[in-house]
Amino acid sequence: MKRSILIAFIILAAVVGWIISGQFSNKVVTQSEKSESAVESDSSYSQYTKNNDSKEITFSVETKVFTSSLIDQSIELQGQTIHNKKIDVKSETSGNIDKIKFKRGDKVSEGNEMITISLEDRKEKLSSAKKDLERLNKELSLNEKNRDNLLRQNIESIELYELEYASAKQLIDKGLSSKSKLSLASFNLANAKADREDIKIKFESTLANLEAQISNFKSVLKNIKLDIEKTSIKAPFDGIISERTVEETEFISVGSPLFTIIDLDPIKIEGYLSEFDINKVSVGTKALIEDGNGIKKNGIISFISPTAETSTRTFEITIEADNKDLSYKSGITTKIIIKGSELRAHKIPPSILTLLDDGTVGVKALNNENEVTFYPTKTIKDTIDGMWVSGLPEEVNLIISGQEYISIGETIN
Helix, strand or coil: CHHHHHHHHHHHHHHHHHHHCCCCCCECCCHHHHCHHHCCCCEEEEEEEEEECCEEEEEEEEEEEEECEEEECCEEEEEEEECCEEEEEECCCCEEEEEECCCCCCEECCCCEEEEECCCCHHHHHHHHHHHHHHHHHHHHHHHHHHHHHHHHHHHHHHHHHHHHHHHHHHHHHCCCCHHHHHHHHHHHHHHHHHHHHHHHHHHHHHHHHHHHHHHHHHHHHHHHHHHHHCEEECCCCEEEEEECCCCCCEECCCCEEEEEEECCCEEEEEEEECCCHHHCCCCCEEEEEECCCCEEEEEEEEECCCCCCCCCEEEEEEEECCCCCCCCCCCEEEEEECCCEEEEEEECHHHCEECCCCCEEEEEECCCCEEEEEECEEEEEECCEEEEECCCCEEEEEEECHHHCCCCCECC
16 A cells, blocks of 8 residues: 555656656647658658747648659540530421421431422412513503603604794794794694603503502512422531421421421530639640540630639630541530640649738748748649649758748748
8 A cells, every 4th residue: 555655656756847847838749740650751850949929839840852743734624515506497488298308317418408398379379470470561561662652753743843833933034924823833832742741641650550560579479489499498507307396298387396407517515624724725726535435536626715604713615626427426525635735843732832921822941051931833733632833943842831830031950
């Protein structure tokens, strides 16, 4: 019993002595210091003590030498194919379908006749309109001839009465004739000139009416011809019929949907670039596309969105690639690789980045004199196992823990 009391007294004395010796001073220890045995061989530690708000703080500074590597700046992202063009073909006239020449999934070329609609009475209307137009043109021509004949006769009469008037005036001047002959010649001349104006007025109205009817029938004839053309429905461009919504003998109206045609050549691929990568590309930049079956195609960027998606902060891009073999369908997932140049960079833990008061982002390092220096960095790309940055010397001794306790320009002993 006495022996147990003695052992307890000795342990108590040791603890008191440890406290008195200052081992419980205000000390900050990093996680790496707690598990020093797990630190990589190229890391180094140093104990550093400084006064902070009248308190003495002891902490560890861990450094590690990083060496730059050549990295490929190629950008890889996921994309999805979309058709180049898509159109819903609709009827522009009404009637019963006579014949459907293509089915769903068929390829069509621009101008291919796809559907014919019954002409019904369209040909009879066309023939009747042509006959009416021919009749009106003949009537117009006849009236023009009659007008011209009457005007020619009137001109001859005017010329005759002008000669009679001149002759009567000469005889009166010589005293060989009475004024009554002059008056008669003047009267006949005035009447002839008045008849000329009456002829013009009469035929002007008749001809204007005929010309208006001819213009109207020309419009009717044009519309009938156009309606007949609309009974033959043709493919607007090369493509594939993805949908067909009608059957033969079915009655269709103006605006009835008939086919959906998609154009897959060139094929378009949509993807989204991060804000880190968007300035590395431009319209015309080449890209390699690969689908899930390993089929590769070369393409170029044809569109870059000027604004980022609000939720993801990414920018939409569109790539166009030749697809004459139609091996790429619309809606498949692809891999997009945009080739970039090689660049020297360092892969570092994002946790060691420091933000200065002026907004500059960079890292703290130790130079050969163990002085704390600062290097601004530029992020090249962010990966799962680290962040690649540029702006550092080829080999640099970076502070990877404890950097929050030291200032630029301080010396670590």
